Structures are given as structure tokens and as C-alpha cells.
Amino acid sequence: MPMKIIASTCTACSACEPECPNVAIREKGGTYVIDPKKCTDCVGHFDEPQCVAVCPVDGCIVKA
Amino acid sequence: MSTSTAAGSMPAKTYVSIGQIKPLGASLDVPAAGGGCGTSGGEGKASCGSSDGPDDMPQAIWDKVKNHPCYSEEAHHHYARMHVAVAPACNIQCNYCNRKYDCSNESRPGVVSQKLTPEQAVKKVVAVASEIPQMTVLGIAGPGDALANPKKTFETFRMLQEQAPDIKLCLSTNGLALPDYVDEICKYNVDHVTITINMVDPAVGEKIYPWIFWNHKRVTGYEAAKILHERQMLGLEMLTARGVLTKINSVLIPGINDEHLYEVNREVKKRGAFLHNIMPLISEAEHGTVFGLTGQRGPTASELKAVQDACMGGANLMRHCRQCRADAVGLLGEDRSEEFTLDKLEQMEVVYDLDKRKSYQDKVEVERQAQQAAKQEALAAAANAVGVADDMKVLVAVATKGGGRVNEHFGHVTEFQVFEVSATQALFVGHRRVDLYCQGGFGDDEQLPSVVKAINDCHAVLVAKIGACPRDELLAAGVEPVDQYVGEFIEKAALDWFNDYRGRIASGAITHQPRGDAQIRQGAFTGGLAEAA
Numbered sequence: 001m002p003m004k005i006i007a008s009t010c011t012a013c014s015a016c017e018p019e020c021p022n023v024a025i026r027e028k029g030g031t032y033v034i035d036p037k038k039c040t041d042c043v044g045h046f047d048e049p050q051c052v053a054v055c056p057v058d059g060c061i062v063k064a
Numbered sequence: 065m066s067t068s069t070a071a072g073s074m075p076a077k078t079y080v081s082i083g084q085i086k087p088l089g090a091s092l093d094v095p096a097a098g099g100g101c102g103t104s105g106g107e108g109k110a111s112c113g114s115s116d117g118p119d120d121m122p123q124a125i126w127d128k129v130k131n132h133p134c135y136s137e138e139a140h141h142h143y144a145r146m147h148v149a150v151a152p153a154c155n156i157q158c159n160y161c162n163r164k165y166d167c168s169n170e171s172r173p174g175v176v177s178q179k180l181t182p183e184q185a186v187k188k189v190v191a192v193a194s195e196i197p198q199m200t201v202l203g204i205a206g207p208g209d210a211l212a213n214p215k216k217t218f219e220t221f222r223m224l225q226e227q228a229p230d231i232k233l234c235l236s237t238n239g240l241a242l243p244d245y246v247d248e249i250c251k252y253n254v255d256h257v258t259i260t261i262n263m264v265d266p267a268v269g270e271k272i273y274p275w276i277f278w279n280h281k282r283v284t285g286y287e288a289a290k291i292l293h294e295r296q297m298l299g300l301e302m303l304t305a306r307g308v309l310t311k312i313n314s315v316l317i318p319g320i321n322d323e324h325l326y327e328v329n330r331e332v333k334k335r336g337a338f339l340h341n342i343m344p345l346i347s348e349a350e351h352g353t354v355f356g357l358t359g360q361r362g363p364t365a366s367e368l369k370a371v372q373d374a375c376m377g378g379a380n381l382m383r384h385c386r387q388c389r390a391d392a393v394g395l396l397g398e399d400r401s402e403e404f405t406l407d408k409l410e411q412m413e414v415v416y417d418l419d420k421r422k423s424y425q426d427k428v429e430v431e432r433q434a435q436q437a438a439k440q441e442a443l444a445a446a447a448n449a450v451g452v453a454d455d456m457k458v459l460v461a462v463a464t465k466g467g468g469r470v471n472e473h474f475g476h477v478t479e480f481q482v483f484e485v486s487a488t489q490a491l492f493v494g495h496r497r498v499d500l501y502c503q504g505g506f507g508d509d510e511q512l513p514s515v516v517k518a519i520n521d522c523h524a525v526l527v528a529k530i531g532a533c534p535r536d537e538l539l540a541a542g543v544e545p546v547d548q549y550v551g552e553f554i555e556k557a558a559l560d561w562f563n564d565y566r567g568r569i570a571s572g573a574i575t576h577q578p579r580g581d582a583q584i585r586q587g588a589f590t591g592g593l594a595e596a597a
């Protein structure tokens with residue numbers, strides 16, 4: 001199940017983008033989006049989804 | 065002056081790299097006497113930023129700080145800084161920070177209106193340097209953490225070093241990533257780094273930092289604060305070893321780290337911090353910060369001053385911080401960022417005016433030296449004044465629009481400068497922001513009480529002019545309005561007033577009464593904009 005950024009709460013701080021091991025995050029329309037085809041929930045890379053761990057807004061990045 | 069050789073070699077074209085201009089201060093034979101934060105009678109070490117010039121610091125360090133508004137209190141009246149918001153990401157969470165909130169009247173660290181790419185940032189810096197000739201310092205202060213955005217931060221520095229090598233580069237960081245980037249910081253000649261250090265004990269730190277992002281994990285609690293603390297100390301030690309000047313920012317959070325800041329002061333001083341800036345927590349529910357929502361209050365003026373006073377004698381103490389935005393432009397206490405938005409930059413034709421920049425800076429130096437001469441004269445007069453050597457000290461608020469003089473109408477003041485005056489010295493101790501009290505030539509009496517609250521701990525307020533109504537209100541509140549020192553240098557005026565005050569006490573005309581506490585304004589500093597607008 002890929003992760004999803006809730007655009008209305010995203011502050012566009014960009015913290016998640018460089019943390020993604022799959023390069024699945026990019027800026028779009030003033031906030032950031034996750035490409036569901038590339039997202040692996042960081043399984044095999046890290047213990048927890050990196051975007052969720054670094055995001056300053058609780059609940060902004062959730063399971064799609 | 066040797067600047068003329070640089071000017072003579074300028075190629076005749078509209079755009080001129082500002083790197084070809086030698087900053088005026090660098091060519092001074094006599095160092096502009098930075099009186100720290102006020103006159104210091106005899107043994108007094110100036111409390112604020114760089115102090116009395118090369119006498120008490122190596123020339124190389126004095127050269128670095130003398131025109132830096134954040135490092136030299138005296139320079140901040142004359143030279144401007146700007147921040148470019150290229151670093152939105154952060155690697156930790158602080159309970160006093162919420163970067164989501166922004167409006168044009170919001171003024172606090174971590175807040176920004178427009179995020180910039182490095183290219184946009186460089187364009188903005190060059191435009192501002194042309195428009196504001198006294199702009200000598202460029203900082204990257206967020207809105208996140210400069211070193212959590214290393215590519216954007218260092219790309220901006222790299223380009224600026226090429227296009228504007230005379231502008232001093234600074235960055236602010238929470239310190240978590242700092243040890244990893246000390247080499248880069250030195251590579252781009254970043255010679256001023258600010259580290260926010262609020263604790264040296266993780267048990268205190270866990271009340272301030274809910275989490276950090278570290279080694280691909282979100283770490284919480286004591287462990288998070290411990291890692292952050294260790295990285296901060298290591299980073300500070302590494303910068304000191306490399307000769308990079310450091311300023312330590314500490315947010316005073318009553319009940320959490322107030323007394324603990326003495327220990328912070330001791331530890332950072334031990335590791336070579338150049339300047340310690342203890343600033344009040346800004347905490348309002350409307351900011352949406354954890355502390356704002358839990359009702360954690362900020363300190364009162366006397367609580368802040370008590371901690372700052374106790375930390376004097378440690379690292380140099382900064383008292384003139386205005387806690388500016390991550391995209392502020394201009395002199396400390398003013399923000400001209402609205403003049404340099406992306407839209408306006410697009411249409412701006414940047415013509416670099418060397419003469420304007422140089423002639424302005426020439427004037428600045430004349431003013432600086434006149435100010436120092438007046439201070440010395442006032443000191444000498446004070447030393448000769450007949451009077452008992454007692455340790456009476458009072459606070460005096462001053463209405464000034466710059467130049468170190470008493471030259472502002474009471475009603476036009478957006479912030480007062482506060483000096484602690486004794487028989488022998490007038491020491492700058494801070495600013496008090498106040499609402500614009502008077503607009504269009506007539507006062508609005510309803511706002512006066514808030515002005516009184518802001519300077520309620522002062523015995524007098526020195527102004528250029530004051531209306532009858534506010535005069536009566538101040539007198540009723542026990543604050544003496546004084547308008548007889550119009551145009552005089554502040555320290556001289558404050559010392560003269562104080563000697564007069566003591567004379568009146570001695571003659572029995574008045575009795576000395578202690579003052580109460582004052583409030584530190586928590587809302588946005590509007591810097592002269594009408595609140596009602």
C-alpha cells in the first residue's frame with residue numbers, strides 16, 4: 001500500500017523529497033506528491049516510511 | 065581611503081559585481097568604536113555583541129564583526145542584513161515552532177512569505193544590495209534549518225561568492241547536521257554561524273523537542289534530546305577549532321529552561337561561542353505551536369533581563385535581537401521584504417550603484433565616530449560629576465529613529481530602546497516593541513496603556529516631542545516624560561538625565577521609587593505599518 005500526501009495540510013517544506021529511497025516524491029502544484037507506482041513504503045530500505053518520519057505535519061502523509 | 069582604488073578600477077557598465085567594492089569598514093584606520101551596548105565606564109565589558117573594538121579582541125575577529133548588525137550592537141544601527149528563504153525543510157521539531165502560519169504582520173523566526181530557489185535568492189540579494197547600500201550581510205535562516213537543506217543552502221552561497229564576494233555569509237542551524245557540514249561551511253567562507261541551543265541537559269531538552277529525524281528514524285524523548293545535544297556541542301567545538309564565529313541563540317522558556325540557561329551559557333562559552341543571544345519565547349495560541357496551544361507563556365521583561373544579566377561575563381551577550389523572519393530585509397527591527405517579492409524582482413532592473421553605496425557608507429562612518437566622541441565626552445562629564453558613588457540603577461526608555469540619537473516623537477515610536485543607567489554608564493539592555501500609538505498627528509489615547517505596559521519598568525522616557533495627553537498619562541503611571549535632550553546622543557542624554565534625577569533626589573524635590581515589571585509584546589512587530597490598516 002503506497003503512501004499519499006494530503007495536499008491540504010502539506011506545507012511544501014520539501015523535507016520528504018530527498019529522503020525517499022525510490023525517488024517517488026516530487027513537487028506539483030505548490031505541494032508535494034508521491035508517485036504510487038514507485039512507492040514501496042520503504043520496505044527493504046528502512047524500518048519506517050521516511051516521508052512520514054520526517055514530515056513536520058502529523059497526519060499529512062498516510063496510507064493511500 | 066583605499067576604497068578609491070577599488071572604485072577607480074570599476075568597469076563602466078550598468079551591472080557591477082559588488083565584489084569589486086571593498087567594504088568601507090575594512091579600510092578604516094581608526095576602528096569605529098563599537099561601544100557594545102552602551103558606554104562602559106572603566107571596567108565594564110560591553111554586554112552586547114562585539115564590544116569596544118580591537119582592544120579586547122583580535123583584529124581579525126573585529127574585522128569580521130564590526131559591520132555585522134547581528135554581531136555588533138553598534139553596527140546594527142547602521143548596517144542592514146537580509147535573509148533568503150531557500151531552506152524550508154527541517155530535521156527536528158521544536159515545541160515553539162510552527163512553520164505553517166504566515167501573514168504579512170507575522171514577525172518571528174521560522175516564518176516566511178515566499179520560498180525561493182537558489183537562483184531567485186541570488187537575484188534578490190543583488191537587487192537588495194543595489195537598493196539598500198548598507199546591506200552587508202546575507203543569512204540563510206530557514207524557514208526550516210539551513211543544514212537540513214544542504215544543496216540549496218550551499219548552492220546559494222556558491223553563486224553569491226562568485227557574484228557578491230564582499231557580502232558576509234551567515235547561516236542558522238539547530239546543530240543536528242552541523243558536524244557533517246563544517247568543511248562546506250569553511251569552503252564557502254561562511255564566517256558566522258548561529259546555533260540554536262536551548263539546553264545542555266537532555267532531560268530539559270525532551271520538554272522542548274518532541275522528535276528529531278536521525279539516521280533514517282524519527283527519534284523521540286530523552287534519546288532525541290541527547291543526540292541533538294551531543295551534535296550541537298560537537299558542531300560548536302568544530303567551528304571554534306576552524307575559527308568560524310558562532311552565535312548561540314537560546315529561547316527563554318519560563319519554567320522549562322530559565323535557570324538552565326546559565327548552564328547553557330557556561331557550556332557554550334567554554335566551547336568558544338562568540339556571542340550568546342537569549343531571546344524570549346514567542347508564544348500565542350494563534351501561532352498553532354505546541355507551546356502556544358498548551359498555554360506556555362513567554363517571559364516578562366524583568367525575567368528576560370534577569371537571565372541575561374546573570375549570563376553577562378560569560379560569552380558576549382546579545383541584547384538587540386529582534387527575532388526577525390526567515391525572509392527579513394533591512395535594518396534589524398525593520399522589514400522591507402515586501403519591496404522585493406518575486407513579482408517585483410522580475411520587473412526590477414538591477415543597476416548597481418557603487419557611488420551610492422560608498423557615499424552612504426562614508427556617512428555611516430562619520431556618524432559612528434561622532435557618536436563615539438559624544439560617548440567619551442559624556443563619560444568624562446559623568447566621571448567629573450559630583451555625586452556619591454552608589455549603585456543606584458534605573459531603566460530609561462528612548463524614542464529614536466536611528467543614528468543613536470534621541471530624535472523620535474513619542475507617538476511615532478514602534479519600538480523603544482531601553483538603557484540601564486547608573487552614575488557612570490548607560491548600558492543598552494533591549495528593545496520594547498509597542499503598537500503605533502499616534503497616527504496622522506493626533507494621538508489615540510486608547511493605545512497609551514499598552515505603551516505604558518511595555519515600558520512600565522522605566523523611570524523615564526526620552527523623546528523628541530510628546531503630546532499633552534500622553535505626557536499626563538505617563539506621569540500618572542510614574543514614568544517621567546523627558547523632551548529636553550532632543551537630537552542628543554542617547555548615552556549622553558541618559559547620563560545627563562540621570563545626574564539631574566539624582567540631583568533632584570538629593571535636593572529633596574522628589575523621592576526615588578522602584579518601578580514594576582513590563583510586558584514583552586508577543587504579537588507581530590508591524591514596523592511602522594498601521595495596525596488598523
